[in-house]
Amino acid sequence: MIYIKLIIDFFIVGILSFGGAYAAIPLIKDVATHYDVITDELLVDFIAISESTPGSVAVNLATFVGAEVAGIPGAIVATFAEILPAFAIILVFTICFSDLLKNKRVEYALSIIRPCIVGLIMAVGISLYYKQIVPNLIKYIDLEKYIKSISEKIAVDIPVDVNINALAYEDLLYFFYIFKLIVITILIFVSIIIYKKVFKKKMSAILIIILGAIFGILFGGFGEKALEYMSELAK
Amino acid sequence: MILTLFTTFFKIGLFTFGGGYGMISIVKDECIDKKNWITNDEFVNLIAVAESTPGPIAVNMATYIGYKQAKLIGSIAATIGVVLPSIIIIYIIAIYLKDFLKYKIVANAFFGIRIAVAIIIMRTACNLIKNEINNSDKKALITILFVFFTIIFFIIEIYDINISSVVLIFSAIGLGIIMSIVRYRNDIH
Numbered sequence A: 001m002i003y004i005k006l007i008i009d010f011f012i013v014g015i016l017s018f019g020g021a022y023a024a025i026p027l028i029k030d031v032a033t034h035y036d037v038i039t040d041e042l043l044v045d046f047i048a049i050s051e052s053t054p055g056s057v058a059v060n061l062a063t064f065v066g067a068e069v070a071g072i073p074g075a076i077v078a079t080f081a082e083i084l085p086a087f088a089i090i091l092v093f094t095i096c097f098s099d100l101l102k103n104k105r106v107e108y109a110l111s112i113i114r115p116c117i118v119g120l121i122m123a124v125g126i127s128l129y130y131k132q133i134v135p136n137l138i139k140y141i142d143l144e145k146y147i148k149s150i151s152e153k154i155a156v157d158i159p160v161d162v163n164i165n166a167l168a169y170e171d172l173l174y175f176f177y178i179f180k181l182i183v184i185t186i187l188i189f190v191s192i193i194i195y196k197k198v199f200k201k202k203m204s205a206i207l208i209i210i211l212g213a214i215f216g217i218l219f220g221g222f223g224e225k226a227l228e229y230m231s232e233l234a235k
Numbered sequence B: 001m002i003l004t005l006f007t008t009f010f011k012i013g014l015f016t017f018g019g020g021y022g023m024i025s026i027v028k029d030e031c032i033d034k035k036n037w038i039t040n041d042e043f044v045n046l047i048a049v050a051e052s053t054p055g056p057i058a059v060n061m062a063t064y065i066g067y068k069q070a071k072l073i074g075s076i077a078a079t080i081g082v083v084l085p086s087i088i089i090i091y092i093i094a095i096y097l098k099d100f101l102k103y104k105i106v107a108n109a110f111f112g113i114r115i116a117v118a119i120i121i122m123r124t125a126c127n128l129i130k131n132e133i134n135n136s137d138k139k140a141l142i143t144i145l146f147v148f149f150t151i152i153f154f155i156i157e158i159y160d161i162n163i164s165s166v167v168l169i170f171s172a173i174g175l176g177i178i179m180s181i182v183r184y185r186n187d188i189h
Helices: A002-016 A021-032 A040-052 A057-097 A104-140 A143-157 A166-199 A205-220 A222-234 B002-015 B019-034 B040-052 B057-096 B104-134 B139-158 B165-188
Strands: none
Touching: A002 A021, A002 A057, A021 A040, A021 A057, A040 A057, A040 B057, A057 B040, A057 B057, A104 A166, A104 B019, A104 B040, A104 B104, A104 B139, A104 B165, A166 A205, A166 A222, A166 B104, A205 B002, A205 B019, A205 B104, B002 B019, B002 B057, B019 B040, B019 B057, B019 B104, B040 B057, B040 B104, B040 B165, B104 B139, B139 B165
């Protein structure tokens, strides 16, 4: 029975996936090899989509594999099999250990543990942002020289009948990418501050995400547009 | 109550981009700042527990907060609420939109969303640590631990060092236990 196989496979993934999505992905990769319909290519696509759609990556991947293997029932069965261990463990923990957390000595230990955990959260936020910049960062350390070299390339190096050469094009894309990143960041910060001034309360996280998406759509195509314009000028 | 839990967590599930840490910010907004379902301290304790047990943080949190509000039924409602948006969205994508990441507008929206998520995670961390420092008599120690762990984890993330966050969480827990054995008597008096 395909459903029982899905349940067992994803239940095991659920038990073993300590430490969030990035622990679960390799486990689900292993499981996916049990099913002929899931090709490697498909799985790579699945992972990319799971990482960007809402919801936890591990849950999304389970839904994907389940849906591909056995339609809607498969998706539901795989997803719930995967979250069952997490659900059960926390339930048992909540029922059995809630009083333990109120113990003075345990509370003392927790007061040491908490700042470390918040440190991890902070680091995740910073590195998420940093990873948007980094593949390109080193290039821009000498920004002034860099911009000059680009403008030289555009003005001098480009033959009239040929588009901007591939390398310069790549470089320019990166440059506009960083520019977009900065613009969107500033816009989000400004909106948060204005919102607080006007409504006298914190802007909700959900609203900030929606704003991010809107700014992304508005300014996302900016780099390509600018390049088109520049190559027009060069002609 | 059951319905409120379900709809709140449905909303959280719908807007959880960028994995478990993005959701931490939204849970703090919706369940602590707006509804006062649990305290800040309880929330960070819960993150420690969620990170050191298997499974997605989203599910762990829904289960805990749901149980606190309305026992078993509450935990089931919250958990189903938090995973349902994923199931619906992923199912639709799996059937109709396999190429959906290739649409320009989607890619652009996600670019903005990733920036927004990074910002809300940092904001949440700032709020939480401010709260920890204000309510503690060990301000210096807490600040040092916070900065130290931020830097260590940042370095691990950046250089792709192959240490799971579980190891770090457990080392934090170990530190907490050792400190409580060694220092408890001195600090309490």
